[in-house]
Amino acid sequence: MKKQSGHVGMLFAMIIPILFGVFMLGSDGARALQTKARLEEAAEAAVLAVSAEDSENHTLAQNYIEHYVYDVEGIENLNVQRLSCEDMPDCQAGLSKGQARYFEYRVAGQTRHESWFPGQGVIVGFGETFDVTGSSKARRYQGQPVDITFIVDFSGSMNENWSGGKKTKIEDLKDIIEKVTDELEQYNALNPEQTHRVAITGYNRRTINTGNNNKLIIRDQRITTKMGEYDKDDVVNFNKTIEQQFKVKGAAKRVPNGDDEAEFYDIFYTDKFDGFVKDVRGFKANGGTASLQGIIRAGQIVTQLAKRPKQLIIILSDGEDWNHYAEQTPKLVEKGMCTNILNMINGGKVTADNTSDSINVVNGVSQGMKTPDGEQMTASMSVIGFDYELDANVGLRNCVGVDNVYKAENTDDILNQILSLITEEVGHLTL
Structure with missing residues (x-):
């Protein structure tokens, strides 16, 4: 035991x-x-x-x-x-x-x-x-159908070669725009009733678009109280420029040297991408740089012609504004040039009149834009800068906000960033 x-x-x-x-x-x-x-x-x-x-x-x-x-x-x-x-x-x-x-x-x-x-x-x-x-x-x-508005720099520097591509900057950009429309075409083929659309407006120190007789007109989006011999001598009425930013302007009283040699014009929203690309292929860049011109003109296009639930405004530029315009753009931004565009669409306080559109504004507050089906539109603005330091263009940075400014080192970066902006705001989980 x-x-x-x-x-x-x-x-x-x-x-x-x-x-x-x-x-x-x-x-x-x-x-x-x-x-x-x-x-x-x-x-x-x-x-x-x-x-x-x-x-x-x-x-x-x-x-x-x-x-x-x-x-x-x-x-x-x-x-x-x-x-x-x-x-x-x-x-x-x-x-x-x-x-x-x-x-x-x-x-x-x-x-x-x-x-x-x-x-x-x-x-x-x-x-x-x-x-x-x-x-x-x-x-x-890719989410809801989008109206995409390209604001493209057509200044003379876009004719230069750069390290990010094999062609001049403007020719590389034309290739990128074609690739973007190729992607949109694939989406549209699957959703013919809710297509993405694109529009383009260009700028140097002026904008160009057609008049009633389809004749191209060079326009200045600024309101001046006194004209000098050159642009730098003009006295700009910044308050009036903002008040009338959504009003289509008449022919410019003066065209700076070189700017009249550029060939570009507005193309309004379309889902016929072959014709759109063909027209863009024929554009030529020249002259100085004044991004305020393109931004104001884009606002006129969007507030009068937008129809899709989502509005995406993309500014494509290779550098800072020309001399005195580098001072004018930030002043207009401060007075509401860019927030007016977004708030006119999204709804919110605006400092511009709306006598040139049908948007309901009550006591200085826009009630927002709706699609033909009555759906509230939403809008965003972004800058894609290439071949320059982004901080050099204070006006564009302040216009869209620092979080919406993207630097592209090469053509693939530009293409991917544009396509990324088109996709949904937030992803969903996948295995």
Whole structure:
């Protein structure tokens, strides 16, 4: 009997470490599974955040992980990716079948945690630390039908070569616009009742559009109280320029040297992209740069001709405004040139009259624009700058806001940014 008791005691002593090890593995194992679930949730939240921001913001993703996951010893191998359709064979294959273009965002990371029961000797455990991994993906697809208004710089500098492309800047930009319309055409083929449309207005130190007899007229969007010999000598009435910014102007009283050698004109909203591209191909750039001219003219086009639920205004420029115009544009922005356009469409306070359109403005507050079906329109403005430092053009930066100014290093950057602006504001989760 004593021998049997001794055997039981020895067996119990041998089993204790095993039982304790099972307990520790169970405790830390359950904790690891819970931690992985939290990390997966964090990755889902983070990928939605970066897709909404349209970025590869590692700091933003890390903040989400730290908020969701407790007792983290360290975050390792955090990977945040933004992939365009060209980077994904599946997306490319879908385009060939008429499916919608999308951008994909991926967040993946690994967190390290200190074990509660690391184990020692014969007692099993997870070791001093254990690692957990998690990942998620989100896609942004093209959403509601859009009226896209391109405001394009047709100044002389656009005729120069640049490091971001193989042609002159203006010819590269024409290629990009054609590629954008090719993408829109694929969407329109699937949704013939709700098509995307495009329009374009150009600028140098003036704008050009047709009159009642279809004759091209060079126009100055500024209101001047006194004209000098040159533009720099003009006395601009900034308040009146803003009050009448939505009024179509008459022929310019003076055209600066070189600007009259440019050949471009307004093309109003259309979904007939072949004709649109053919016309744009024939445009020629020359003269100085005054972005205020294109912005004001675009506002006239949008408020009179827009029909789609979403209005997207994109300014494409290769540099800062010409001399004195670099001072005039910020002054007009400060007085409401750009906010008037957005608020006239979205609804909000405006400092311009609306005698030239049918938009309901009550006590200086626009009631917003609606589609023919009665749906409220929404509008946004962005700048895509290329071949210059963005901070050099203060007027454009202040016009759209620093978060809506994008720098493009090459033609692919410009194309992808335009297509990204067209896609949905926020992605949805995908496996």
